[in-house]
Amino acid sequence: MTHLLKHGVISRLRACSSRALVAIAIAACALLSTTAPARAQGIFLTSTGPINQSMGGAAVAAPLDSAGALNWNPATISGLKKSEVALAISFVLPTITLASEVPGFSGSTQGEPGVTAVPTMSFVLKDDCSPWTWGVGIYGIGGFSSNYAGSSFADPVPNPILTPQFPGGVGIGRLYTKAEIYQIAPTASYALTEKLSVGFAPTIDLAHVQADPLQFAPPSGPFGTYGAGTGTRAAWGAGFQLGVYYIADSNWRFGASYKSTQWFEPLRYNSTDVNGLPVLQKVNFDLPPITSIGAAYTGFDRWLYAVDVRYFDYSSASGFNQSGYRADGSVAGLGWKSVWGVSNGVQYMFTDRLALRGGYSYVDNPIPSSQEFFNVGTSLSMKHFLSMGASYLIRENISANVAYTHGFQTSLTGPIVIPAGPVPGTSVTNTTSVDQLTAGISVLF
Numbered sequence: 041m042t043h044l045l046k047h048g049v050i051s052r053l054r055a056c057s058s059r060a061l062v063a064i065a066i067a068a069c070a071l072l073s074t075t076a077p078a079r080a081q082g083i084f085l086t087s088t089g090p091i092n093q094s095m096g097g098a099a100v101a102a103p104l105d106s107a108g109a110l111n112w113n114p115a116t117i118s119g120l121k122k123s124e125v126a127l128a129i130s131f132v133l134p135t136i137t138l139a140s141e142v143p144g145f146s147g148s149t150q151g152e153p154g155v156t157a158v159p160t161m162s163f164v165l166k167d168d169c170s171p172w173t174w175g176v177g178i179y180g181i182g183g184f185s186s187n188y189a190g191s192s193f194a195d196p197v198p199n200p201i202l203t204p205q206f207p208g209g210v211g212i213g214r215l216y217t218k219a220e221i222y223q224i225a226p227t228a229s230y231a232l233t234e235k236l237s238v239g240f241a242p243t244i245d246l247a248h249v250q251a252d253p254l255q256f257a258p259p260s261g262p263f264g265t266y267g268a269g270t271g272t273r274a275a276w277g278a279g280f281q282l283g284v285y286y287i288a289d290s291n292w293r294f295g296a297s298y299k300s301t302q303w304f305e306p307l308r309y310n311s312t313d314v315n316g317l318p319v320l321q322k323v324n325f326d327l328p329p330i331t332s333i334g335a336a337y338t339g340f341d342r343w344l345y346a347v348d349v350r351y352f353d354y355s356s357a358s359g360f361n362q363s364g365y366r367a368d369g370s371v372a373g374l375g376w377k378s379v380w381g382v383s384n385g386v387q388y389m390f391t392d393r394l395a396l397r398g399g400y401s402y403v404d405n406p407i408p409s410s411q412e413f414f415n416v417g418t419s420l421s422m423k424h425f426l427s428m429g430a431s432y433l434i435r436e437n438i439s440a441n442v443a444y445t446h447g448f449q450t451s452l453t454g455p456i457v458i459p460a461g462p463v464p465g466t467s468v469t470n471t472t473s474v475d476q477l478t479a480g481i482s483v484l485f
Contacts, residue, residue, distance in 0.1 A: 088110075103116035115229050116283065134472060135474070140200050151188050153187050172230055181221050222245065258370045268311055275306070292337055296334070299329060304324075307324075342388055352406065379405070422447045424448040441479070446475055
């Protein structure tokens with residue numbers, strides 16, 4: 041503090057009432073999305089497993105593998121050629137930067153989130169003598185991580201948002217978030233005719249979310265200090281999914297699915313107040329429902345094209361549809377809007393053993409720039425994703441699958457917001473890109 045005073049930092053920030061409000065606002069600034077995770081379609085990953093990933097996530101009318109079918113349309117497991125078991129692992133590496141500006145100071149910090157592993161396991165059992173097809177999927181549906189070192193006004197280029205919480209600084213200190221969400225989907229599909237199938241799946245979710253500091257919980261002390269949200273256990277959630285799949289006569293396939301809201305129990309955190317005394321904090325959130333429709337075309341020899349259109353209804357989900365501050369100083373929610381997304385994929389059978397694929401997915405950014413201040417602990421504003429991949433039949437009915445996806449860099453900037461409204465002359469900016477490599481094996485029987 042003495043060092044800062046020598047450089048006139050605190051005195052300039054306190055020179056007028058608005059700048060004092062800026063200092064308080066920055067101390068409350070990083071709403072670390074303690075809701076569910078991910079780094080793609082808002083809170084959701086764009087795909088499940090290497091085959092679905094290489095198709096850009098398109099699967100509602102194109103059942104190429106068990107993992108994509110189980111996740112995006114339970115009815116399509118009736119369209120798989122054989123029973124299948126598949127295993128895969130994804131390695132996700134985000135590149136993230138957090139920048140901020142207040143009157144007289146600005147800076148930028150490169151994050152070190154590291155690589156996150158996302159497993160996928162899927163199983164489908166078909167009986168040619170029965171209209172029923174059964175399956176179960178266990179996979180990661182989302183996750184994010186942020187890890188920013190703290191900053192100081194003694195740094196050559198200080199980043200105000202990462203300086204210590206007020207009054208030791210005017211920021212939030214180091215910023216750390218880690219979130220993982222997994223889903224278990226026991227699934228049944230019934231073939232009403234040779235061309236029409238319907239499917240149903242109860243969904244069971246498990247979310248583990250850490251955030252330091254934790255802005256969704258009330259602060260403590262005279263300056264409104266936020267505690268840590270790292271002392272937590274996994275939270276359980278549940279929902280359901282419905283789907284329909286139709287095979288037309290003219291090389292077309294059509295599908296539709298609805299994945300309900302995933303209702304979660306409260307996240308519980310063993311935190312501490314400003315004096316180090318124990319405090320139990322609870323945070324509520326739900327994952328939003330997803331409606332998908334899709335089509336696929338197989339009219340060209342060795343080619344398949346698929347497209348899915350999805351609607352992510354964030355405005356109906358607790359934790360996403362609220363915004364602003366509560367009376368106790370906690371942040372009410374992320375302030376997201378509902379958005380549309382499109383996934384496109386193409387497959388070419390280069391040989392009888394080698395399948396080549398490419399995909400592109402787009403989703404609108406659910407975070408308005410006015411709400412960026414409340415989302416600085418997440419990096420979820422990317423819109424464009426390009427994928428490629430291949431499968432090779434290494435032995436009869438045993439395939440090796442690989443996929444790579446690049447999420448193109450996106451930046452989102454918004455003002456610092458206090459209970460009285462946005463503060464002029466301030467900003468926070470997230471810049472994000474991501475790379476994902478997935479490998480797996482599938483066995484048909």
